[in-house]
Amino acid sequence: MSRAQLLDSADEAVTGIEDGSTILIGGFGLAGMPFDLIDALIRQGATDLTVVANNAGNGEVGLAALLQAGRVRKVLCSFPRQVDSYVFDELYRAGRIELEVVPQGNLAERMRAAGAGIGAFFCPTGVGTPLAEGKETRTIEGRDYVLEYPIKGDYALVSAYRADAMGNLVYRRTARNFGPVMATAATTTIVQVGEVVPIGALDPEAIVTPSIYVDRIVQVEARHYTVEGAR
Amino acid sequence: MSRAQLLDSADEAVTGIEDGSTILIGGFGLAGMPFDLIDALIRQGATDLTVVANNAGNGEVGLAALLQAGRVRKVLCSFPRQVDSYVFDELYRAGRIELEVVPQGNLAERMRAAGAGIGAFFCPTGVGTPLAEGKETRTIEGRDYVLEYPIKGDYALVSAYRADAMGNLVYRRTARNFGPVMATAATTTIVQVGEVVPIGALDPEAIVTPSIYVDRIVQVEARHYTVEGAR
Amino acid sequence: MKASTGSTSGRVLTMDELAAVIARDIAEGSYVNLGIGQPTKIADHLTPEQGVVLHTENGMLGMGRKAEERLGDVIDADLTNAGKVPVVETPGCSYFHHADSFAMMRGGHLDVCVLGAFQVSRTGDLANWSTGRPGDIPAVGGAMDLAIGAKDVFVMMTLFAKDGSPKLVEACTMPLTGVGCVSRVYSDHGVFDLTPEGVGIRETYGVDEFELRRRLGLDG
Amino acid sequence: MKASTGSTSGRVLTMDELAAVIARDIAEGSYVNLGIGQPTKIADHLTPEQGVVLHTENGMLGMGRKAEERLGDVIDADLTNAGKVPVVETPGCSYFHHADSFAMMRGGHLDVCVLGAFQVSRTGDLANWSTGRPGDIPAVGGAMDLAIGAKDVFVMMTLFAKDGSPKLVEACTMPLTGVGCVSRVYSDHGVFDLTPEGVGIRETYGVDEFELRRRLGLDG
Numbered sequence: 020m021s022r023a024q025l026l027d028s029a030d031e032a033v034t035g036i037e038d039g040s041t042i043l044i045g046g047f048g049l050a051g052m053p054f055d056l057i058d059a060l061i062r063q064g065a066t067d068l069t070v071v072a073n074n075a076g077n078g079e080v081g082l083a084a085l086l087q088a089g090r091v092r093k094v095l096c097s098f099p100r101q102v103d104s105y106v107f108d109e110l111y112r113a114g115r116i117e118l119e120v121v122p123q124g125n126l127a128e129r130m131r132a133a134g135a136g137i138g139a140f141f142c143p144t145g146v147g148t149p150l151a152e153g154k155e156t157r158t159i160e161g162r163d164y165v166l167e168y169p170i171k172g173d174y175a176l177v178s179a180y181r182a183d184a185m186g187n188l189v190y191r192r193t194a195r196n197f198g199p200v201m202a203t204a205a206t207t208t209i210v211q212v213g214e215v216v217p218i219g220a221l222d223p224e225a226i227v228t229p230s231i232y233v234d235r236i237v238q239v240e241a242r243h244y245t246v247e248g249a250r
Numbered sequence: 251m252s253r254a255q256l257l258d259s260a261d262e263a264v265t266g267i268e269d270g271s272t273i274l275i276g277g278f279g280l281a282g283m284p285f286d287l288i289d290a291l292i293r294q295g296a297t298d299l300t301v302v303a304n305n306a307g308n309g310e311v312g313l314a315a316l317l318q319a320g321r322v323r324k325v326l327c328s329f330p331r332q333v334d335s336y337v338f339d340e341l342y343r344a345g346r347i348e349l350e351v352v353p354q355g356n357l358a359e360r361m362r363a364a365g366a367g368i369g370a371f372f373c374p375t376g377v378g379t380p381l382a383e384g385k386e387t388r389t390i391e392g393r394d395y396v397l398e399y400p401i402k403g404d405y406a407l408v409s410a411y412r413a414d415a416m417g418n419l420v421y422r423r424t425a426r427n428f429g430p431v432m433a434t435a436a437t438t439t440i441v442q443v444g445e446v447v448p449i450g451a452l453d454p455e456a457i458v459t460p461s462i463y464v465d466r467i468v469q470v471e472a473r474h475y476t477v478e479g480a481r
Numbered sequence: 482m483k484a485s486t487g488s489t490s491g492r493v494l495t496m497d498e499l500a501a502v503i504a505r506d507i508a509e510g511s512y513v514n515l516g517i518g519q520p521t522k523i524a525d526h527l528t529p530e531q532g533v534v535l536h537t538e539n540g541m542l543g544m545g546r547k548a549e550e551r552l553g554d555v556i557d558a559d560l561t562n563a564g565k566v567p568v569v570e571t572p573g574c575s576y577f578h579h580a581d582s583f584a585m586m587r588g589g590h591l592d593v594c595v596l597g598a599f600q601v602s603r604t605g606d607l608a609n610w611s612t613g614r615p616g617d618i619p620a621v622g623g624a625m626d627l628a629i630g631a632k633d634v635f636v637m638m639t640l641f642a643k644d645g646s647p648k649l650v651e652a653c654t655m656p657l658t659g660v661g662c663v664s665r666v667y668s669d670h671g672v673f674d675l676t677p678e679g680v681g682i683r684e685t686y687g688v689d690e691f692e693l694r695r696r697l698g699l700d701g
Numbered sequence: 702m703k704a705s706t707g708s709t710s711g712r713v714l715t716m717d718e719l720a721a722v723i724a725r726d727i728a729e730g731s732y733v734n735l736g737i738g739q740p741t742k743i744a745d746h747l748t749p750e751q752g753v754v755l756h757t758e759n760g761m762l763g764m765g766r767k768a769e770e771r772l773g774d775v776i777d778a779d780l781t782n783a784g785k786v787p788v789v790e791t792p793g794c795s796y797f798h799h800a801d802s803f804a805m806m807r808g809g810h811l812d813v814c815v816l817g818a819f820q821v822s823r824t825g826d827l828a829n830w831s832t833g834r835p836g837d838i839p840a841v842g843g844a845m846d847l848a849i850g851a852k853d854v855f856v857m858m859t860l861f862a863k864d865g866s867p868k869l870v871e872a873c874t875m876p877l878t879g880v881g882c883v884s885r886v887y888s889d890h891g892v893f894d895l896t897p898e899g900v901g902i903r904e905t906y907g908v909d910e911f912e913l914r915r916r917l918g919l920d921g
Contacts, residue, residue, distance in 0.1 A: 022730030022752055022754075047539045047561070047565070047579075048561065048565035049561075049565070050539070050558055050559050050560075050561055051559075073579075097620070097622050097623065098620045098622035099618055099619075099620050100619075100620035108618060111618055112616075112618075118619070120619045120620065120621055121621075122621050122622075122623070122624070122625040122626055123538065123579070123583065123621070123623040123626055124538075124579075124583030124586065124587055124623060124625075125625075125626075126579075127578075127579035127580040127582075127583050128366075128584070128587075131580040131804075132371075133808075134804060134808045134810075135359075135804035135808045136373075136807030136808040136809060137359075137371050137372065137373060137807075138371075138373070138374065138388070138390040138391075138393065138395035139371070139372045139388075139390055139395075140363075140368050140369075140371040140372070141368065141369035141370045141371070142367075142368060142369070142587070143367055143369065144587060144625050144626050145659075146659075146660060147606075147657055147659070147660035148625060148656065148657045148658060148659065148660075149611075149656045150621065150625065157370075159369040159370055159399070160369075162369065163660075164369040164370075183793055184793075185754075185793040187793060187795055189455065190455070190576075190578075191455070191559045192455075192557070192570075192576060193537070193539045193540050193559060193560050193561055193576065194558075195540050195576055195577070195578050196578065196579050197578070197579045198578065199578040200579055200580045203804070203805075203810070218792045218793040219792035219793060221793075223794045223795050224421070224422070224423075224456060224796055225453065225455060225456035226796075227455075227578070229795040229805070230763075230793065231732045231756075231762055231810050231811070242558075243555055244555065244556040244558045245553055245554060253510030253532055253534075278759045278781070278785070278799075279785035280778045280781075280785070281759070281778055281781055281785075328842050328843065330838055330840050331838045331839075331840035342838055343836075343838075349838070349839070351840065351841055352841075353841050353842075353845040353846055354799070354803065354843040354846055355758075355799075355802075355804075355806065355807055355843060355845075355846035355850075356846075358799035358800040358802075358803050359800055359803060359804070359807075361800070364588075365584060365588045365590075366584035366588045367584070367586075367587030367588040367589060367629075368587075373807070374807065374849050375807060376845045376879075377879075377880060378826075378877055378879070379845060379876065379877045379878060379879065379880075380876045380877070381841065381845065394880075414573055415573075416534075416573040418573060418575055421796075423761075423779040423790075424759045424760050424779060424780050424796065425778075426760050426796055426797070427759050427798065428798070428799045429798065430798040430800075431798055431799055431800045434585075434588060434590070450572035450573060452573075454570065454574045454575050455576055457576075458798070460542045460575040460585070461542065461543075461573065461575070462512045462534070462536075462542055462585060462591070463590065474775055475775070475776040475778045476773055
């Protein structure tokens with residue numbers, strides 16, 4: 020992919036996302052959730068989307084807001100059901116959204132395979148369980164495996180800590196989670212970061228996502244969470 | 251694996267390596283070659299070894315010295331033939347060593363699969379070439395793939411830049427190459443480093459090999475190479 | 482049938498006491514993943530001398546305790562455990578992405594994983610992700626990866642369901658998480674080794690072995 | 702047959718001139734891998750304004766030029782290109798391990814890869830790793846990964862072997878490196894697009910298109 024574009028707003032960063040696209044959305048709960056890009060995507064208006072994410076949204080923000088806006092046809096995720104996933108829960112029970120539950124590690128590895136040009140892989144996770152029903156299985160060296168296929172995205176929306184102006188990325192703590200894998204698995208990777216630094220300012224040994232995987236970058240305000248009275 | 255052991259010498263680090271073992275040896279040419287561990291392995295005496303490495307040794311040092319000592323039954327590598335691989339070349343032409351040539355990326359990915367618990371994977375590299383002959387193939391979404399199996403080691407000998415006392419590793423520049431992958435693919439991973447630093451001294455965001463993959467560590471003198479008159 | 486190696490204590494254990502028993506049994510220097518729910522209690526009983534390193538599947542080795550938060554404190558939302566609760570670092574910790582984190586589990590590098598369970602079969606099948614009730618929204622998270630994600634997979638659970646039925650069963654009736662993956666069951670009534678030769682009782686709490694075998698329908 | 706889009710220059714190009722032609726054709730901001738041998742010359746003709754980022758399969762993006770070494774200098778043996786020649790960093794470079802490096806190639810993320818060749822077929826089959834002579838020690842390195850490792854795989858070669866036989870052939874007689882992988886051939890006599898519709902001549906050097914088609918046995 021050619022050189023990453025540095026954009027002025029999240030709205031510019033999500034231009035061109037077509038109806039019917041498959042969107043990989045980073046984050047594990049709040050950590051690494053690309054809130055600004057999701058909000059921009061809601062404003063942008065693309066609909067009939069397939070979303071690949073670990074969860075199916077919390078409260079009425081971020082991914083939950085995208086679902087609530089009725090833009091998502093199908094969710095592939097490992098864990099939709101959470102204490103505050105009521106938006107998804109209602110859509111699902113009303114039959115207004117499709118769900119494919121994927122074990123969390125398979126979700127990650129299937130996207131890794133998409134980014135790495137692997138056609139399919141034999142995975143031991145889920146063998147003999149309902150989630151492997153109908154899938155090809157094989158015994159290799161005495162162990163049973165299920166054949167799993169890549170999950171490729173048209174777009175990835177990722178939140179990182181810092182980018183340099185070329186698009187190299189570093190993440191912060193466990194907010195790294197799915198970001199680096201999704202960045203490799205999408206045709207177009209769009210990243211929101213807390214800070215854009217000059218080229219050469221990131222340690223080449225510590226870059227987690229090399230610039231080649233990044234197409235668009237936008238700098239956003241950091242979000243802060245404080246302990247509330249009622250938790 | 252339980253906590254890594256910090257050892258006083260390379261000789262202590264290679265104790266217990268059995269005849270007939272499969273040894274993954276890091277390095278790409280000189281960069282990342284674990285010279286001290288290989289020299290210790292020669293002194294240790296294990297023989298009938300299968301070695302997995304990118305090359306088959308340079309000059310008469312490192313891996314070439316191990317071959318010259320007659321300890322290696324078989325080499326799996328991507329590129330045995332180099333300007334100064336005469337030790338391997340002679341052994342091979344004399345029929346005294348077996349060779350399995352593996353495309354470089356497949357070598358890396360097959361070890362990655364071993365470390366990641368993947369039973370086999372469909373890979374597009376080498377399709378239709380002599381190196382895929384006899385292997386299972388499959389067309390997936392219109393592209394042809396060859397089924398490749400994991401390469402697992404009994405031991406990995408790896409050279410890294412710094413370790414902390416728990417066994418977390420960082421590498422230096424392109425000397426990283428196969429080290430991080432091999433560390434995941436062996437039952438016992440033995441690492442030589444230029445420096446052992448206190449626990450907490452390495453940036454948790456920049457650790458390349460987490461301590462879980464490291465079993466034995468030894469600090470060795472750094473090697474320096476100067477430009478010779480005749481290159 | 483493997484002989485019992487354990488002893489009988491006076492009464493059934495609380496979950497907190499059981500957590501202490503499991504913590505005691507984890508070998509020094511082990512790399513361990515503690516599943517969401519009851520198993521997280523085990524961390525409170527691990528001693529610094531044990532040098533146990535905790536893995537959390539959302540991308541960290543060397544996870545520390547829950548962050549101490551007071552009203553109004555800024556939470557570091559970038560550092561949580563798998564239950565999305567803020568935690569702290571320990572010295573020597575490291576971060577990695579999700580594919581690397583699950584490769585670490587799937588590749589068998591963790592020494593021990595401790596999980597909760599709805600049911601465990603005598604041959605080590607695990608059911609802990611879905612009750613199978615119609616209408617439930619399916620959600621597996623990392624459960625199937627954890628089930629096969631360590632050299633030893635321990636289960637921590639009450640031995641009997643609220644209706645009194647045993648949760649260590651001949652065959653699971655609930656949807657499986659993994660097949661033949663559990664090696665040991667820690668319960669409030671006793672500790673069981675699941676071996677190819679059958680169920681071995683290591684310890685019993687508040688009940689003798691004979692009675693326990695009877696209630697579980699285990700042959701003598 | 703696709704029409705020629707190129708022009709005829711006065712004489713056959715040197716490999717260095719050909720490297721300049723290829724450098725000119727690489728789009729601004731591309732990520733590029735230059736194979737060992739002749740293709741490395743291309744780097745000398747890339748301009749800073751092009752902002753081309755070089756990948757080396759031994760684990761680096763943003764590889765710089767060969768290190769300038771004087772007699773007695775300490776060499777940084779930890780920073781080399783795929784040919785094991787010491788190189789330097791460029792600003793914004795990054796390092797990664799071999800599995801990640803080859804995932805980057807195999808996953809189709811590089812824009813262009815330029816390789817040498819013994820033979821290329823009209824349908825894009827590549828032979829560049831083994832002459833197939835009995836007694837040769839087989840050695841493939843990253844050749845098969847590179848052959849499928851970019852959106853566009855270009856070949857840079859002389860068009861005729863020393864014995865005068867064409868290297869752009871109907872079918873390769875040497876062992877293959879990859880099937881249908883080459884999209885364009887840059888040679889001292891001309892530049893060819895290999896398309897599903899056939900071989901298109903983009904430019905010719907020191908020979909006219911008619912003569913070139915005759916010598917290559919191309920129809921039309």
